[in-house]
């Protein structure tokens with residue numbers, strides 16, 4: 001788990017002027033010592049956290065008070081910080097009711113939409129700053145507040161009120177639940193959400209329904225069984241894979257024709 005150790009934010013008014021800033025170190029609960037990579041990336045020391053860090057819950061209380069306001073839009077550079085925030089909420093506060101964030105925009109996605117690039121890979125904040133011709137103090141990069149200033153600078157360069165509307169999401173609690181939901185492959189053949197025996201098994205050749213020759217077995221988190229098409233007379237290995245996502249179950253099936261020897265043996269059994 002990624003524990004938040006610093007929150008930084010800048011508040012912009014309608015004319016995109018910085019009207020307020022927020023900065024708070026957080027005393028980690030689980031992480032006992034910062035990793036070398038984290039220390040060199042952020043220049044934050046264990047001593048600094050011990051001296052100036054406060055518990056996550058307290059920091060959030062202050063931050064939510066600071067950020068409340070009519071029609072605010074929250075932004076962050078890629079939604080990974082939002083993901084980490086939601087995860088920390090879940091872990092330390094036991095819920096994902098981040099009620100002070102009612103609208104959200106991924107600043108990275110927004111800025112990238114103004115760039116002509118060969119691939120769709122995510123661009124770092126520093127690279128975006130460079131591309132937009134912004135001067136960057138590399139030494140101070142990756143401290144929460146410095147990154148915010150730079151994000152704001154990038155955003156200002158390409159601000160377009162109409163276009164921005166397409167990038168702003170309304171955030172109810174399902175927005176955050178969805179953000180941290182981890183999809184998984186279903187291995188239980190029969191449950192409230194999925195029943196492998198109710199799946200129509202389709203012949204790849206004639207698209208007709210096939211029958212099961214034997215029961216399903218669970219192989220590599222998929223359900224597999226020999227099947228037969230009565231119309232074509234062919235025998236197949238059918239594999240059904242069911243993936244549970246936040247609001248649905250995605251089912252895939254694949255049938256591969258069995259070699260004759262194996263098909264004969266199945267028949268005998």
Ligand SMILES: [Zn+2]
Nearest residue numbers: 203206229232
């Ligand atoms: Zn068939």
